[in-house]
């Protein structure tokens with residue numbers, strides 16, 4: 001009985017946080033630039049350990065030379081490495097985007113599969129990347145994207161006790177309506193960049209402070 005009440009209270013708090021995040025960031029959207037689902041997948045792989053801004057500086061030339069899975073699959077790996085180099089870990093990233101595109105061509109006719117269990121078989125694609133692609137390219141919600149911002153803020157907001165992204169994702173899937181799973185992640189990322197930063201969260205300026213057990217208000 002007490003467990004039910006605890007979850008229910010947590011769920012209500014999560015929903016109130018979601019409502020406020022929607023008000024705070026009404027136009028929040030995926031900040032990676034892309035024209036096709038394959039390009040979104042590639043950009044998301046490149047965004048690991050890198051800012052979306054930096055990825056957006058690299059992808060126009062990358063996609064001009066190699067606009068689709070077939071082109072990336074056949075590209076000279078050294079040319080790919082040189083193009084993605086500014087995003088860091090470039091050898092691994094070039095290998096992964098080419099490996100993923102080769103599998104997309106060989107097994108899925110050059111199109112992104114729309115099921116998470118198939119997507120996560122692609123090189124360099126874990127649940128986080130798969131969730132981003134499915135939600136933003138196809139409006140398919142199979143999970144919650146948990147990146148470093150979502151992880152940190154979900155923990156600070158007291159909505160999970162876990163540090164493993166898979167477990168955090170599971171907690172969020174229980175707390176939030178399915179259609180809002182991506183809304184949650186995108187807006188939390190905005191809030192993490194603007195207010196709840198890793199080193200110095202601006203709790204005094206945070207409109208979630210009354211709902212946050214980690215709030216430190218100086219006054």
Ligand code: SF4
Pocket residue numbers: 153156157195196197201202203206207208209212213214215216
């Ligand atoms: S109150 Fe502070 S710790 Fe909580 S979400 Fe806001 S900025 Fe982050």
